[in-house]
Amino acid sequence: MTTFNERLPSATEFIQVPKPGRLRRIFAFPNPVNEFAARFTAGIVVFLALVAVITGQTWLVGLIAAGFVLRLAFGPRISPAALLSVNVLAPLLGEPRLVPGPPKRFAQGIGVVLSAAAFVLLLAGASLAGWTLIVLLVVAASLEAFIGLCLGCAIFGVLQRRGIIPAGICEECAKFSVQTV
Template sequence: MLDPRGPRFAAMITSVVLVVVLITGSGWLALAQAVVFAAGAASIRYAPYSWIYRKFVARHLGPPPAEREPSEPVRFAQGVGFAFMAVAAAGYLAGAPLVGLIATAGALTAAFLNAAFGLCLGCEMYLLLQRVRARFSTN
């Protein structure tokens, strides 16, 4: 179970990184963010931004709220972010900056919504897929 402030913190850092990717068109920075997303999809505990949150930020915020979030939707969202940024990095590095720009803008939209409003699109997609799977598995 996760402190819900952690994913929002990570989304803030991600938003800043993605704005820099959009401004610079850096395929290498897009690839670095894809690696960060891959780490988060594998394990939130070892994701770089989650580590920064736990090590340096959480202790200054006081105890986490009583309501914690399950990690599975967040890990799924990280996987979706990885897919977007892998496409972005490939686009930028292969000389197709429009592909990189569109994929980065999609990832930035999701990260910003999470950072600013606590709306995790990847988490919502995970929950929707779970409901669809449950509906079809009972029939």
């Protein structure tokens, strides 16, 4: 006789998308990812966010949030910033430098949370809180764009080593440490 707990799917089964199928192709995220393209995209985010902060243009924060949502959901196939980075800017640097995709997708998710929360706060009139989140986003995206330190990827690695994210999601990531940056 099986117990209730034996019939529950594992954490990995909840996270993984079924292998075949049209839905998976639509919501696919590349693995591996060209680090140069990711860094250029982060640079575009830095530029747009700084323009938004300097000019006080809330709609730009909405545009940044929309870009993060598109990249999180569809990878670089639909986001204008990612398309520019992948197809035009990154090839200028030559051969791609490939890095694991799951941490980059996790980082995009953090970007969605920060930028969407900032946009909602700005629309609600909580300007200081909204712009503070955008400044935090600028800091994180600047680290990625200018020195190649992806904070979302580092957080992903820590969560994976602690067992919160299953090791099977990205075995290479489980070995990540600050020394390997």
